[in-house]
Amino acid sequence: MxxxxxxxxxxxxxxxxxxxxxxxxxxxxxxxxxxxxxxxxxxxxxxxxxxxxxxxxxxxxxxxxxxxxxxxxxxxxxxxxxxxxxxxxxxxxxxxxxxxxxxxxxxxxxxxxxxxxxxxxxxxxVPQGEGAMAAVLGLDDDKVIALCAETAHPGEVLSAVNFNSPGQVVIAGSASAVKRAVETFSAAGARKVMPLPVSVPSHCAxxxxxxxxxxxxxxxxxxxxxxxxxxxxxxxxxxxxxxxxxxxxxxxxxxxxxxxxxxxxxxxxxxxxxxxxxxxxxxxxxxxxxxxxxxxxxxxxxxxxxxxxxx
Missing domain, CATH: 3.40.366.10 (Malonyl-Coenzyme A Acyl Carrier Protein, domain 2)
Structure with a gap:
């Protein structure tokens, strides 16, 4: 071997x-x-x-x-x-x-x-349209995790789910929270936040x-x-x-x-x-x-x- x-x-x-x-x-x-x-x-x-x-x-x-x-x-x-x-x-x-x-x-x-x-x-x-995912580029892991907690409203799910490479983290959760994250993460310094063309919010609660x-x-x-x-x-x-x-x-x-x-x-x-x-x-x-x-x-x-x- x-x-x-x-x-x-x-x-x-x-x-x-x-x-x-x-x-x-x-x-x-x-x-x-x-x-x-x-x-x-x-x-x-x-x-x-x-x-x-x-x-x-x-x-x-x-x-x-x-x-x-x-x-x-x-x-x-x-x-x-x-x-x-x-x-x-x-x-x-x-x-x-x-x-x-x-x-x-x-x-x-x-x-x-x-x-x-x-x-x-x-x-x-998850019913169609109620979940989403997005790729976050240019932020470190801890920052993404903290921003997820800050961005989600009560009753929503939003979490970092794929730690793919340094500076590339995928987030997933409630569609409303992921949509909001595109703006809040960009304002916090993310180089890019890209919604992903998926119908299932994988690897989250x-x-x-x-x-x-x-x-x-x-x-x-x-x-x-x-x-x-x-x-x-x-x-x-x-x-x-x-x-x-x-x-x-x-x-x-x-x-x-x-x-x-x-x-x-x-x-x-x-x-x-x-x-x-x-x-x-x-x-x-x-x-x-x-x-x-x-x-x-x-x-x-x-x-x-x-x-x-x-x-």
Missing amino acids: STSTAFIFPGQGSQSVGMLADIADVEPVVNETLVEASDVLGFDLRNMILNGPAEQLNSTQNTQPALLAGSIALWRLWSARGGQVPAYVAGHSLGEYSALVAAGVIEFADAVRIVHNRGLYMQEA LMEPAAVRLEQDLAGITFSVPQIPVVQNVSAAIVTDVNALRANLVDQLSQPVRWVESVQLMIANGVDQFYECGPGKVLAGLSKRIDRSATVTPLESLSAFPMVGEG
Whole structure:
């Protein structure tokens, strides 16, 4: 096992119609993984991924299994080509499920079902239009946390939910509070406050009803001891206890993603090469802003994979 590599798996926002199409055309393991996910769900997820329409793919209950399937397809291809086993795995938000599958903690089929339901529960937890998210650029974490507390009115939810990179924090909560935050955060010195095109206010207290339903689902599937160390979002720590792994997935729905700390922990433990295992390059960009010395290779092109036997 290498002591210098880590696989990081992306979350929502990395999806696009046609993602992985070029690889799926020439690598049977990728196509087979997309078909397997379709069979689990009982509808043609593979066709939705490759051909759209975008409106369906971007519906959160479809986005989540689509990204999981795409990430695990690339993970399986890496393994089939004799790629090096990483020292650590981690995933951003939804991506944590891909990391747990890669680490042997949960079975792929179970994960596909769980994240499909997770998307439904998240959508149903907050009526359309009542929740929102925004990205805040140019303020430090403590300032964002303090401004959330100052900006929210009684009865509203507003919190810092994704600590993505230094100077980039995502806030989420009641739509009225997020709308107000665009003005108050700018006045407080934020370089930019950008409302995000999402229908679900992830990782805040509004997701607690979804977390209750998710906990019931997770109780019904088997968790195994990780074969590769997993760094989880909620704790930004390496977690090996199966009960803690399960509990952290529940808490993750309503608590922040501590991505900066997660990446810093892996670097502190000797990681100098990251592979972004999934569509897009979102995490590559974040990781470089967290630590400029980090090398991040997106695995969305066949050229990034070893030839068979190269390891």
